[in-house]
Amino acid sequence: MAVPSAQEFHWQSLARLPSGRVYHTLSEVGGQMYMLGGCDATGRPCPTVELYSPEVQNTSHLFPSRAAVAVLGKQILVVGGVGEDQSPLKVVEMYNTEEGRWRKRSALREALMGVSITVKDGRALAVGGMGADLLPRSILQQYDLRKDVWALLPPMPTPRYDANTHLLANKLYVAGGRQCKRPVKTFEVYDAETRSWTTLPTMPCKRSYGGVIWDPNGRLCLLGGLRQGGGHQSSKFTKNVNIFDTNQATWLKSEETVPMKTKRADFAAAYLRGRMVIAGGLGHEPSALDTVDAFHPQKKKWERLAPMNFPRCSTTYIIIRDRLLVVGGVNQVHINSYLNICLYQCRKSHQ
Incomplete structure (x- = not known):
């Protein structure tokens, strides 16, 4: 498949958010983007949902911070998260996008934040999380929308929170995550048919705030990140790329x-029109980055794209109709209220 040239990507500024937002969640229902929760400039959880329609470019007003979100048909399921007192929550709520209203659903068995969630056969699978005791959990639970019940499934071998999950056929892959603020290299997969877990080769290195992309070929791509925490001067950013091939069940050799072209962490990373695209983040610069790179699979090299209109890190992003929407984030010390979109447009559309 032919991939677009670097010159065919560009950025466009869209309607500004009503207020700055960070650590929010984006969901797409019917081509429209819903922004849920997050934190404001003071660090307080935002209880609102914002709706953005790409067609009319309008933002209209209509929840807990760091909640897990899953889309079930025309409804958005919100699971756990952190409340105003900074404690994990067990509450579960459902937002009906057609009716425009919320409903309480069956709560979790215990309060959790940092749950990873995905959808299989119309049911939500929630993995791990961190409890009120600040310890990671190994729980795997399934939510049935029709019955409004949570069912326990076999727990994963390694407790963790903030893990990356991805569903391929009947297998749920769980990569990385954190234990007591420390990143882990564990990589495991749950087989829904056999109801069993398998431990896969561990991730090549521990990293925080790196990019995670699952490409259409079922490959897990880990990009950049932070090798060591600490102050800006002592931080060790990396540009390493690690790729796991699920068909071969092995990590590619270095x-x-x-x-990547630039060492960076805390950036937007997505698969767009046959390319891995990375945007913004933090690196060995005194402020947030605006640079954007994309990997060309045929040329086997990273190419520089047009920069973002506003440099930022800690953004939230989503792909809707072959467009990368980057929403909010932090620019130096200020939470950003801008909504940008990275567009791919065929040259023929301008002729």
Whole structure:
């Protein structure tokens, strides 16, 4: 498949958010983007939902911070998260996008934040999380929308929170995550048919705030990140790229991957029109980055794209109709209220 050239990507500024937002969640229902929760400039959880329609470019007013969100048909399921007192929540709520109203649903068995959630056969699968005791959990639970019940499934071998999950056929992959603020390299997969867990080769290195992309070929791509925490001067950013092939159940050798152009962490990362695209973040610069790179699979190299209109890190992003929407984030010390979109448009559309 032909991929677009670097010149065919561009950025466009869209309607501004009513207020700055960070650590929010984006969901897409019927081509429209819903922004749920997050924190404001003071660090307090935002209880609102914002609706953005790409067609009319309008933002209209209509929840807990760091909640897990899943889309079930025309409804958005919100699970756990952190309340105003900074404690985990067990509350579960459902937003009906057609009716425009919320309903309480069956709560979790215990209060959790940092749950990872995905959808299989119309049911939500929630993995791990961190409890009120600040310890990670190994729980795997399934929510049935029709019955409004949570069912326990076999727990994963390694407790963790903030893990990356991805569903391929009947297998749920769970990569990385955190334990007591420390990143873990554990990589496990749950087989829904056999109801069993398998431990896969561990991730090559521990990293925080890196990019995670699952490409259409079922490959997990880990990009950049932070090797060591601490102050800005002592932070060790990386441009390493690690790729796991689910068909071969192995990590590609380092000589088979191409490092990014720039060492960076806390950036937007997505698969867009046959390319891995990374935007913004933090690096060895005194402020947030505006640079954007994309990997060309045929040329096997990273290419520089047009920069973002506003440099930022800690953004939230989503792909809707072959467009990358980047929403909010932090620019130096200020929470950003801008909504940008990275568009791919065929040259023929301008002729």
